[in-house]
Amino acid sequence: MPTFVYMTRCDGCGHCVDICPSDIMHIDKVTRRAYNIEPNMCWECYSCVKACPHHAIDVRGYADFAPLGHSVRVDRDEEKGVIAWRIKFRNGQNDLELLAPITTKPWGKHIPKLSDVPAPSKTMRDSQLLFNEPKYIRMDEGGLHTLESNGLVMKEGVYY
């Protein structure tokens, strides 16, 4: 379900307009508040929701991570370098909060200087690995992670 804006929260600052990858968040010419001009082109990337300094944008989350009628809200705190999510089920009982780091170093510093990096060797070019691919996304310990390899089973009505 696409994004929508709480008009009493929005102050028309334009952060969502700048960040929207689909360029569908615009400022309404009459009310001077943000709105989604093309809801069916919104793929719920949450960029605008996270960028909004007033938490004025919300999305009705899909039923694939919580039953319909839930609320999923996010607070991206850049100064602390963390993102916090809260998923609340419609019965109000199941209330889940998550907190994860989004950076480990101050923003805008420590940008890799690719021009200083030596050119890749032939072996590196022929390898399937990406440049500087971190260990934790390489498959050094075997192939793809699957439900089976993680000891999980598909449950009818839950996963399919």
Added chain:
Amino acid sequence: MITSNPFAELAAVIPPAAMQAYIILMFLLVVIGTILDMLHKKSGQYFFENSKKAKKNATRTVSAGEKGAIAVKTLAKEVLTSGEFANVKRRISHLLTMYGFIIFVVTTVILIFALRTPDTATSTTVPMLWHLGAAMLCLGGYWFWFGIRVDVASEGVKWYQLNGRGDLFIIGLLGMATFALLWSFTMGSGTLNTLFFVLFIAFSTLLFGSVYWSKFAHMFFKPAAAFQKRITKADGSRENLPAKYDLTDPQVQAKFPDIPTYMGTRPPNMGPGIKREAPNHY
């Protein structure tokens, strides 16, 4: 020039009772316009339903004393210093326009209603404040119009392109303040002065008479929205938003082990992130 009361000279042409009647009429228009606006947009109903929802999700009750303290804080930050604006330019322009408008309106009422009082008749402070209010209104308003107006920046709308209802409020404000100053400065120069006076009254009537269509009513519902936002934080409902965590708290670190693993036990301030650049919409 700026120390003389322009309405005193006007009193020779228009009786003070008529001026007072006009002020009362404008006040009534604002009241009626705001009520109609509230009924049409259902903003009262929206706030009532929102507060009911917040009450249902509340984790604690906010006492009347606490509510009073929150009201004072809202008044001090959001209302008196336009604290909700994240953009400094917009905040300064809004403060100039807001205080300019308040000073202008209050001094106009004093100048007209206390015209016959000897203190006001000889006072130079009130007329000076009247001119200052109009000048502040012009400064903040024209800055907004030529530089900050959202559509000018984002949609490439030129300064001379009017935007219908969206610009009604600012046009009314700017027209009123500009022609009030011009009228005062051309006092005694015949036709030109009359023309500026007619335009001053026309724009004032437009401003106060168009409350239903313009964004005039924001001065009433914006403080209410800011107050409600603070209440939801105080009562724990937080509009379903996640809590603000203290990353150095051992309990938080135990609950979310990724924080100490990747960021250490005392994460530094990471700086403003995307807010390092002001949005320019392109």
